[in-house]
Amino acid sequence: MNRHSPGVGMTGFASMAPAPAAELNPKELEELRGASDLLGGKRLAVLTGAGLSTDSGIPDYRGPGSAPRNPMTYQEFIGSEANRRRYWARNHIGWSHLRHADPNAGHAAVALLERRGLLTGLITQNVDRLHEDAGSVNVVDLHGRYDQVVCLSNGHIFSRRLIAAILEEINPGFLETAVESGVVEMAPDADATVEDSELITSFVMAVCPICGGTLKPDFVYFGENVPKDRVARAYEMVDNADALLVAGSSLTVQSGLRFVRHSAKTGKPVVIINRGTTRGDDFAELKLELGVSGALDYLARSLPDLPRASGPIGVSGG
Numbered sequence: 001m002n003r004h005s006p007g008v009g010m011t012g013f014a015s016m017a018p019a020p021a022a023e024l025n026p027k028e029l030e031e032l033r034g035a036s037d038l039l040g041g042k043r044l045a046v047l048t049g050a051g052l053s054t055d056s057g058i059p060d061y062r063g064p065g066s067a068p069r070n071p072m073t074y075q076e077f078i079g080s081e082a083n084r085r086r087y088w089a090r091n092h093i094g095w096s097h098l099r100h101a102d103p104n105a106g107h108a109a110v111a112l113l114e115r116r117g118l119l120t121g122l123i124t125q126n127v128d129r130l131h132e133d134a135g136s137v138n139v140v141d142l143h144g145r146y147d148q149v150v151c152l153s154n155g156h157i158f159s160r161r162l163i164a165a166i167l168e169e170i171n172p173g174f175l176e177t178a179v180e181s182g183v184v185e186m187a188p189d190a191d192a193t194v195e196d197s198e199l200i201t202s203f204v205m206a207v208c209p210i211c212g213g214t215l216k217p218d219f220v221y222f223g224e225n226v227p228k229d230r231v232a233r234a235y236e237m238v239d240n241a242d243a244l245l246v247a248g249s250s251l252t253v254q255s256g257l258r259f260v261r262h263s264a265k266t267g268k269p270v271v272i273i274n275r276g277t278t279r280g281d282d283f284a285e286l287k288l289e290l291g292v293s294g295a296l297d298y299l300a301r302s303l304p305d306l307p308r309a310s311g312p313i314g315v316s317g318g
Contacts, residue, residue, distance in 0.1 A: 022294045032298045040304050042242035048124045049249025055104035055293045074221035089203035092167050093178045106293035107134035109300035121237035127219040140234045144219025153213025166206045226255050246272040248292040251280040
């Protein structure tokens, strides 16, 4: 079986080549040819959301058919020890399920677009790091990264794997009991809904291994601001591009929608690929209701090369 190098993100060990994209029907091909004509010859900034990772088995927040979710806010997390215990217990369960996800054909397509020199950069609202697993380099992880945990007291950074190992050691048998009790659903941030309230209240939280402070997954919660340097780097990618391609995002939150508005305001075409309406539809020159992975795979193979002078833009920032 064809295998690729281990990943560096949420999976840490992406082991299999992405599955091929679904076959496109004639109507979908016609729509994508229109997108290719519009985007051809232009350097692109790409913005991706949870809809891109559904083909990797990671649930969407707001896609068609997705269950309503009420994620914990930052204020709820820091304001209550009981909330933090509930969050970490459910997250520990979710991590054990979702950490095995591999990149799909859509992630591979975005990485190919970058290698071909067609991108100024990639902005992703996903925390799963599957873009990096697939080979993308110049990436702004807008909402943070799930492979890290941060200490809120002193800013110490730890790998999620290390914290998971600590949680397993201080909560022996917890995961096995959770499986027996039944997990109702997962969310893109690996939050898991569990019916057994006693199981949740019995969970022992880990503290910072260095200072004993409060730990939090290193991503942006609802009610928390995206760091300014991250936003500035994303705007730079959009400003250096000739067009913005949005894939798999409902653009419900302002953190992603602002780049669509900015592109439209500066006269740059916006193409959105997403099943279901988005808050950015009115700003888009073209909206495609197509499967994200198949559409990106088509564009990565069909868009023409740019002139040699327009080679890949170097990675900026960290």
